[in-house]
Amino acid sequence: MGVVKQDRRAELLAIAGRLFAERGFATTTVREIADAAGILSGSLYHHFDSKESIVDEILRGFLDRLRASYERVLAERPEPRAALTALVTVSFESMDTDGDAIAIFQNEAAYLSQFERFGYLEEVTAELQACWLGVLERGQAAGVFRADLRVPLVYRFIRDTVWVAVRWYDPKGTLGAEEIAAQYLTILCQGIVALR
Amino acid sequence: MGVVKQDRRAELLAIAGRLFAERGFATTTVREIADAAGILSGSLYHHFDSKESIVDEILRGFLDRLRASYERVLAERPEPRAALTALVTVSFESMDTDGDAIAIFQNEAAYLSQFERFGYLEEVTAELQACWLGVLERGQAAGVFRADLRVPLVYRFIRDTVWVAVRWYDPKGTLGAEEIAAQYLTILCQGIVALR
DNA sequence: GTCTATAAAAAGATAGAC
DNA sequence: GTCTATCTTTTTATAGAC
Incomplete structure (x- = not known):
């Protein structure tokens, strides 16, 4: 379970990282990250405090x-x-x-x-x-x-x-x-x- | 008068350019540009169509x-x-x-x-x-x-x-x-x- | 862990007075 | 050419149900 949680977290970090790298931190919205992960923007805040915490x-x-x-x-x-x-x-x-x-x-x-x-x-x-x-x-x-x-x-x-x-x-x-x-x-x- | 207008335009472009270069295009707001120029954000639109037009x-x-x-x-x-x-x-x-x-x-x-x-x-x-x-x-x-x-x-x-x-x-x-x-x-x- | 719903703030842009 | 006032949209973030 701890492992799964870690995996999901790593997965989300990778998705966000790709977007930040391609489009820039400021121009990437929380919604875009959530979209790319197949979830809704609010759900991201279960994993991370803020957009800044992710980067x-x-x-x-x-x-x-x-x-x-x-x-x-x-x-x-x-x-x-x-x-x-x-x-x-x-x-x-x-x-x-x-x-x-x-x-x-x-x-x-x-x-x-x-x-x-x-x-x-x-x-x-x-x-x-x-x-x-x-x-x-x-x-x-x-x-x-x-x-x-x-x-x-x-x-x-x-x-x-x-x-x-x-x-x-x-x-x-x-x-x-x-x-x-x-x-x-x-x-x-x-x-x-x-x-x- | 044409010259003055051009000068003001060039001045605003220089101010915006400095901000865009220092802080990035996306993270620089129209309000910040106007502030730096000593005018209000709405006044910028007398000179330029949009933020994109400036850059x-x-x-x-x-x-x-x-x-x-x-x-x-x-x-x-x-x-x-x-x-x-x-x-x-x-x-x-x-x-x-x-x-x-x-x-x-x-x-x-x-x-x-x-x-x-x-x-x-x-x-x-x-x-x-x-x-x-x-x-x-x-x-x-x-x-x-x-x-x-x-x-x-x-x-x-x-x-x-x-x-x-x-x-x-x-x-x-x-x-x-x-x-x-x-x-x-x-x-x-x-x-x-x-x-x- | 994700969704629904929504709050709260920020940002780009416009209309008309001066 | 600038200001007042305001609209509209976008964006980050939160609260509570499932």
Whole structure:
């Protein structure tokens, strides 16, 4: 019974997450979520306090998983270049399981984080950023990465490029997360110019 | 008088654009726009038909200017490498004048383009995409760009990286559009790995 | 766990006076 | 060009029956 309840809850979260990701949090109505779940809007409030509670639960779940992934990567890969590769790959792979949550995070975090309730979004963002900055700085110090590039700029470059891919990346498409990650890393590390 | 009317119109468009960019189209209310302009919500309808008309006018203006910029670049730079540099630079520079419109376009195009009225968004997107793809393909054919990279992927890589920068780029900050464009082009062309 | 019914607030838009 | 006043619709949320 507890399991069934959990399943239903997870199901509703997935349905809402898909809609939030596709149409945006503000433009998705409680009625649309209920419709997609085959129930009436009032019934949703048996499961969740409010529309905000739904997106809150989606984001917390995703961010917890991502944080754990990043920490595992940093623990397992001391070398900057290997860590960078693993961070990029892990990020792309998370699109397979958390695509909707990533899209929501990318599109709505700026708006949501202005409310107290979502203050944790900025904290987690800072934590994740610290992972990337650490790798880039250690790599630059070790002479693995070019010294003439500004680390914060490189970080934003990578972050933007990786996460915005959620807009077009299709988990069921021909290009898998690993392949895309590999091509991205090639561009990122070697550049697009030929003949060297 | 015609000039004054135009000025007021432009002023209101700027105010609305700023709000749409910061808080999103759906979450910005007509009342908020009016408040920011120092008038009442009903008065806005003397200038515009609807909230949609406002964002429509903002986007059309920006896209017309951007299209013109791209065409000028392609006409003036036959060489792929020079054209790529110019496209990136022109794009970053447009953030100085059209930052709000760019943010709106990035954040709302997917949502808005589902309505007939905004069907032109997809057309223009395709036109702009064709500019980049053409440069990359000619560059690859000429041996200027690496042959082992998939052009569509490289295009999305560049597009995402350039435009998402609008989220953090500050026209009044210490880093100017040209400097950022230069660093981006260095990463893009040479990669971040040291010692070659 | 879902439905019926409905409350309460918010938002886009309009008509006419000034 | 803006204000007063108001309409209409949409949306979030609640209370209690089944």
